Amino acid sequence: MTTPIGTTSPPGLDLDALSRWFATNVTGCQGPLTAAVLHGGRSNLTYRVTDGHTSWVVRRPPLGGLTPSAHDVGREYRVMSALRGHGVAVPEPVADCINESVIGAPFTVVTYVEGHVLRSRADTTGLTPFQLRRCADGLVEQLARLHAVSYTEAGLKGWGRPDGYLRRQLDLWRAQWDLVATRPLPQLLRLYEELNRALPRESGASIVHGDFRVDNTILDPVDLGRVRAVVDWELSTLGDPLADLGTFLAYRDPAVDALLDSPAATDPRFPSPLELAEQYALVSGRDISMLTFYQALAFFKIAVIAEGVHARHLQGVTVGEGFAGAGRSVPELVRAGLARLGRRQ
Numbered sequence: 001m002t003t004p005i006g007t008t009s010p011p012g013l014d015l016d017a018l019s020r021w022f023a024t025n026v027t028g029c030q031g032p033l034t035a036a037v038l039h040g041g042r043s044n045l046t047y048r049v050t051d052g053h054t055s056w057v058v059r060r061p062p063l064g065g066l067t068p069s070a071h072d073v074g075r076e077y078r079v080m081s082a083l084r085g086h087g088v089a090v091p092e093p094v095a096d097c098i099n100e101s102v103i104g105a106p107f108t109v110v111t112y113v114e115g116h117v118l119r120s121r122a123d124t125t126g127l128t129p130f131q132l133r134r135c136a137d138g139l140v141e142q143l144a145r146l147h148a149v150s151y152t153e154a155g156l157k158g159w160g161r162p163d164g165y166l167r168r169q170l171d172l173w174r175a176q177w178d179l180v181a182t183r184p185l186p187q188l189l190r191l192y193e194e195l196n197r198a199l200p201r202e203s204g205a206s207i208v209h210g211d212f213r214v215d216n217t218i219l220d221p222v223d224l225g226r227v228r229a230v231v232d233w234e235l236s237t238l239g240d241p242l243a244d245l246g247t248f249l250a251y252r253d254p255a256v257d258a259l260l261d262s263p264a265a266t267d268p269r270f271p272s273p274l275e276l277a278e279q280y281a282l283v284s285g286r287d288i289s290m291l292t293f294y295q296a297l298a299f300f301k302i303a304v305i306a307e308g309v310h311a312r313h314l315q316g317v318t319v320g321e322g323f324a325g326a327g328r329s330v331p332e333l334v335r336a337g338l339a340r341l342g343r344r345q
Contacts, residue, residue: 013049188300195341200293241284
């Protein structure tokens with residue numbers, strides 16, 4: 001969903017300053033820019049900008065919040081640049097700016113990719129089960145392709161520390177909770193402790209997206225099984241690939257309905273989480289026998305993310321619509337995580 005393109009600067013974007021910067025740094029820019037907010041993102045702010053001839057996407061951190069390390073637009077720009085030519089569909093990087101004086105924050109520019117985004121269940125209305133199966137197969141294939149990329153060959157050897165990734169993820173999101181929490185939630189802390197007790201040996205190491213789901217992809221409108229671009233790489237690092245699978249499956253669960261306002265992935269006609277997991281195992285050749293832990297970890301992470309969205313919404317620093325349900329979703333996500341571990345509520 002996009003707000004109408006206009007000459008007035010949308011929140012967080014100084015169009016006059018951006019136009020001057022584009023004139024110097026973006027090849028082919030032919031004049032002043034107009035812009036519109038691209039809705040759907042719950043963290044970094046995303047805009048479609050155009051000079052009337054070419055369109056680009058500009059990303060910058062949110063207007064406020066307490067977790068700046070989770071909004072590193074330069075980091076996602078670097079990983080997209082590294083993945084070009086390695087079989088993973090990413091937008092073409094154009095330029096990045098670390099000088100906060102231009103628009104008040106660092107920002108990145110990539111090509112605008114035309115395509116279809118399945119964001120809500122309204123977007124799946126009228127699609128056939130065959131089309132939804134094609135879409136699911138394309139997503140699973142794209143995830144398996146990402147995990148098959150050699151991070152050394154892609155120039156990302158120092159992108160993260162694969163060893164101890166699961167332990168660090170647990171501790172990272174526990175610390176993030178302390179930064180964003182708006183109310184006490186003992187069950188979230190219980191889920192953290194249960195995950196600590198269930199911590200498995202890591203299944204391997206690869207580039208991980210960190211937030212892989214259907215609405216973070218742009219699809220070919222004619223063939224939904226063809227992914228034109230995977231976007232929103234701000235949580236990417238090197239780590240256990242099954243954590244990405246767990247996140248993908250968690251977003252298939254109705255527990256995310258309030259957070260994402262009835263997302264497309266929870267359409268009951270999509271393949272089930274088990275079918276998706278088995279397809280991933282078939283395509284990737286990976287052992288998924290410890291999958292329940294990875295799903296529970298994903299629910300823990302998404303619960304903390306949802307609380308951060310809720311906190312920013314309460315502060316009045318979100319841009320766009322669809323944020324009101326984030327706070328309500330947190331207990332549901334925690335319950336889903338405990339259920340995956342076989343724990344009673």
